[in-house]
Amino acid sequence: MNPDVLLDGATHRDGRAHEVWAWMREHDPVHWHEPGDFPGFWSLTRHDEVREVLRDPVTFSSASGILLRPLAQGADPGGGRTLALAAPARHQVLREAVAGWFAPRNLRRLTESMEAVARTAVKESLAAGRIDFVADVAARLPVEVVCAFLGIPPADRPDLVAWAWDAFCAGTATERSLAHLEILEYFTDLALHRRDTPGDDLVSVLTQVTVDGEPLPIDDVVLNCDSLFVGGTENVRQTLAGGMLALLEHPAQQELLRADFDGVAATAVDEILRFTTSGLHTMRRATRPADVGGRSVAEGDLLVCWLPSANRDAAQFPDPDVFDVTRTPNRHLALGIGPHYCVGTQLAKLEIRAVLREFLAQARDVTLDGPVERLDSLVVGGPRRLPLRLT
Numbered sequence: 001m002n003p004d005v006l007l008d009g010a011t012h013r014d015g016r017a018h019e020v021w022a023w024m025r026e027h028d029p030v031h032w033h034e035p036g037d038f039p040g041f042w043s044l045t046r047h048d049e050v051r052e053v054l055r056d057p058v059t060f061s062s063a064s065g066i067l068l069r070p071l072a073q074g075a076d077p078g079g080g081r082t083l084a085l086a087a088p089a090r091h092q093v094l095r096e097a098v099a100g101w102f103a104p105r106n107l108r109r110l111t112e113s114m115e116a117v118a119r120t121a122v123k124e125s126l127a128a129g130r131i132d133f134v135a136d137v138a139a140r141l142p143v144e145v146v147c148a149f150l151g152i153p154p155a156d157r158p159d160l161v162a163w164a165w166d167a168f169c170a171g172t173a174t175e176r177s178l179a180h181l182e183i184l185e186y187f188t189d190l191a192l193h194r195r196d197t198p199g200d201d202l203v204s205v206l207t208q209v210t211v212d213g214e215p216l217p218i219d220d221v222v223l224n225c226d227s228l229f230v231g232g233t234e235n236v237r238q239t240l241a242g243g244m245l246a247l248l249e250h251p252a253q254q255e256l257l258r259a260d261f262d263g264v265a266a267t268a269v270d271e272i273l274r275f276t277t278s279g280l281h282t283m284r285r286a287t288r289p290a291d292v293g294g295r296s297v298a299e300g301d302l303l304v305c306w307l308p309s310a311n312r313d314a315a316q317f318p319d320p321d322v323f324d325v326t327r328t329p330n331r332h333l334a335l336g337i338g339p340h341y342c343v344g345t346q347l348a349k350l351e352i353r354a355v356l357r358e359f360l361a362q363a364r365d366v367t368l369d370g371p372v373e374r375l376d377s378l379v380v381g382g383p384r385r386l387p388l389r390l391t
């Protein structure tokens with residue numbers, strides 16, 4: 001088994017990555033990859049080591065980037081500046097500034113409008129009869145929700161929905177980059193406007209934050225908006241699509257959820273998060289020499305935590321390959337762990353719940369309507385196209 005196949009998006013698209021990770025967990029759980037197109041790095045595949053590394057941001061820093069990038073791409077432009085990529089002191093300031101927006105009190109305000117967006121998407125899908133669940137349902141709610149958080153006027157949201165689709169789902173690499181540039185330009189105009197006339201939204205909050213007595217530069221506000229937008233849309237979309245596919249492939253589990261939605265939804269959402277684990281990896285850099293799983297990690301070494309692998313570790317989850325919507329306990333790492341634990345956790349869970357509730361309540365019969373296409377990426381996993389027939 002050659003662990004370097006994990007560097008090929010096709011391994012993730014074709015579903016072969018789980019075989020590789022299972023072998024690595026057993027034979028080589030902390031594996032060194034020699035440099036090539038990518039820098040050299042350690043692959044961490046077990047729950048224990050991934051947890052240990054993510055819980056210690058002083059020894060294992062996210063500040064230089066959390067995604068494995070080909071050497072040709074150079075350093076991450078968000079390094080040290082966005083919430084996810086901030087060193088501990090700066091991270092605390094930024095996290096405190098935005099955390100209130102993700103608190104239950106604020107989320108309650110959004111619940112009704114989330115349910116309305118989900119209801120409309122499902123109604124329109126039923127009327128159409130045949131849909132691509134990814135584009136027609138899963139991609140819609142997360143963009144609407146993040147737009148509401150960022151205070152993006154409803155009239156501008158269709159543009160954001162279209163750019164987000166082009167930037168992350170469709171087209172060639174050049175088309176994706178161009179669409180992403182549109183998003184960054186939009187956020188730059190928005191941030192400049194909100195700095196001068198703040199409103200009740202997250203962009204305004206970011207323009208008012210001070211770090212070491214200085215307001216955040218506009219570029220940093222834009223990078224933070226972008227990472228909230230990307231984090232808040234891509235992962236929810238892929239978890240929803242992966243969750244729907246898992247429910248179709250496990251009809252008995254779907255029945256359990258249909259029979260007692262309110263009783264089973266909480267454990268079902270966590271199991272969908274574990275089983276699908278849309279964020280494929282997160283990365284850290286060692287700030288000092290350390291022992292990780294018996295291997296000697298040097299200062300400056302990169303460590304890639306493969307989250308779907310940690311979430312199938314039999315030492316943590318009995319029958320890890322079984323999809324069980326009543327699984328408990330379920331200490332999955334799909335949303336991370338430690339100080340950088342996903343700030344959108346409760347929001348993401350509400351969104352997944354709202355869509356599943358509407359979908360299962362309104363559509364009595366759902367079947368696959370053609371081949372499922374999967375994303376070809378090292379960063380985000382799950383269906384790119386999920387054709388369904390509904391009645």
Ligand code: HEM
Pocket residue numbers: 054062066083084085095146227228229231232233235236239278279282283333334335336337339340341342343344345347348
């Ligand atoms: C199913 C949906 C989601 C998944 C699977 C997911 C996954 C993750 C993971 C694994 C991390 C930790 C990364 C690390 O430790 O390096 C993270 C952090 C983060 N997520 Fe999410 N996420 C989801 C939804 C959201 C939503 C809805 C938002 C916001 C609208 C969001 C915004 C963020 C941000 C800003 C961080 C960085 C937090 C920090 O560094 O303090 N995510 N997410």
